[in-house]
Amino acid sequence: MKVGVLYSGGKDSSIMAVILKRMGFTVELLTANFGVYDSYISASKSAEALNFPHNVLNLDKNILKKTVDIIVEDGFPNNGIKYIHSKAIEEIATIYPIIADGSRRDDKTPKLDKDQIRSLEDRNNVQYINLHGFGFRTIETIASDLFEISYEKSYKKSSSDYEVEIRSLIEEEGYLSKDFFPEHHQSRVIGFK
Numbered sequence: 001m002k003v004g005v006l007y008s009g010g011k012d013s014s015i016m017a018v019i020l021k022r023m024g025f026t027v028e029l030l031t032a033n034f035g036v037y038d039s040y041i042s043a044s045k046s047a048e049a050l051n052f053p054h055n056v057l058n059l060d061k062n063i064l065k066k067t068v069d070i071i072v073e074d075g076f077p078n079n080g081i082k083y084i085h086s087k088a089i090e091e092i093a094t095i096y097p098i099i100a101d102g103s104r105r106d107d108k109t110p111k112l113d114k115d116q117i118r119s120l121e122d123r124n125n126v127q128y129i130n131l132h133g134f135g136f137r138t139i140e141t142i143a144s145d146l147f148e149i150s151y152e153k154s155y156k157k158s159s160s161d162y163e164v165e166i167r168s169l170i171e172e173e174g175y176l177s178k179d180f181f182p183e184h185h186q187s188r189v190i191g192f193k
Contacts (some may be wrong), residue, residue, distance in 0.1 A: 001025055001026065001097060001098060002025070002026045002027075002028060002097065002098070002135060003020050003025045003026065003027050003096060003099070003100055004028055004029070004030050004095055004098070004099050004100070004185050005017050005020065005027055005028055005029050005030065005045050005100045005101065005102075006030055006031075006032065006085075006088055006089065006092060006099070006100070006101040006102075006158075007029035007031050007046075007047065007054065007096060007102075008031065008043055008102070008109070008159070008160045008161040009042050009043035009044075009045070009046035009047070009060065009126050009159070009160045009188050009189060010046075010066055010161070010186070010187050010189065011102075011133060011139055011140075011141060011143040011147065011149065011187050011189060012102025012103070012104055013029075013102035013137060014046065014050060014141060014146075014147060014189040015067075015131065015134075015139060015142055015146070016069050016101065016102045016129070016130070017029060017050065017052055017100075018050070018070050019147060020100060020129070021052070022033070024161065025098065025154055027052055027053075028052075028053050028054075028055060028096075029043070029047045029053065029054045029055070030054075030055050030056070030089075030092060031043040031044070031050050031055075031056055031057060031153055031160050032038060032057045032059055032088040032162065033057065033059065033121055033165070034058075034059050034061045034063065034064035034169075035058070035061055036061070036064060036116065036165045036168045036169050037165050037168045038174075039159070039160050039161075039164035039165050040054075040056045040160050042159055042160040042188060043158070043160030044056075044160075045186055046160075046189045046190065047188075049189065049191040049192075050155055050191070051113060051191070052069055052193060054105065057088065057091060057092065059087065059088060059091060061083060062071075063083075063087045063176055064165055064166065065169065065192045066080060066170045067080040067081070067083055067084040067162070067166055068080065068170055070083055070172075071166065071170070071180050072170070072172035072175060072180070075178060075180070076161070076180055077166070077180055078108060078109045079109075079161055079165065080175065081109045081110050081163075081166075082109050082110050082111070082148055083131075084110070084162050084166070085101075085103075085110030085111075085112075085162065086110075086112065086116065086146075087111070088162075089101065089112065089120065089128070090124075091107040092119065093120060093126045093128075094124065094190040095124055096126070097125075097127065098126065098127045098129065099100065099127070099128050099129070100128070100129040100130065100155070102130070102131055103130045103131060103132070104125065104130070104131040104132065104134045104135065104136070104137050104139060104180060105131070105132050105133060105134060105135050106135050106141075110162070111153070112128070112130075112132075122156040134170050142185075143189075145193070146192060146193060147189045147190075147191065147192060147193060148188075148190045148191045148192070149188065149189055149190065150187070150188045151185050151186070151187050152188070153169070153183065153184075153185055153186075156182055159186045159188070161186075161190065166181075
């Protein structure tokens with residue numbers, strides 16, 4: 001059975017893909033893109049290094065615009081990222097009978113709560129899988145055993161998460177993205193060990 005995994009190229013979504021593949025599912029990786037910046041390229045390279053098929057999930061730019069509006073109004077990114085993530089998951093649910101992402105137990109965002117998951121599954125007749133039982137330290141242990149990982153300061157060419165296009169659109173609208181997103185480092189899977 002096919003599974004669509006929302007994929008950033010990072011440790012969490014890569015672990016999810018490997019687990020599902022080893023369970024016998026046909027795994028296809030999907031990276032959301034809104035046409036503002038080719039943010040999917042980094043994830044595509046990670047998927048290729050892990051020998052997974054990868055596709056770009058082209059989503060409506062208005063979703064990205066609303067995300068930016070939420071972030072600018074709130075002054076911080078959490079609610080906007082939750083919004084954009086739920087829209088990406090909803091889109092995948094129209095394509096695949098089983099959908100997954102790399103969200104884990106101690107993530108603050110993006111993350112669907114139990115009621116959102118039940119609603120998603122019931123409305124779309126799908127199954128949704130995440131890493132809710134896995135904490136940060138467990139993910140670090142598994143990832144360090146499985147993957148070669150690159151850690152870099154987060155910037156456009158090193159990441160394929162939502163933040164890349166959000167930052168791009170925030171800048172286009174005349175704001176400084178650093179006012180909303182703290183400087184941080186990003187992991188990117190570059191291959192199996």
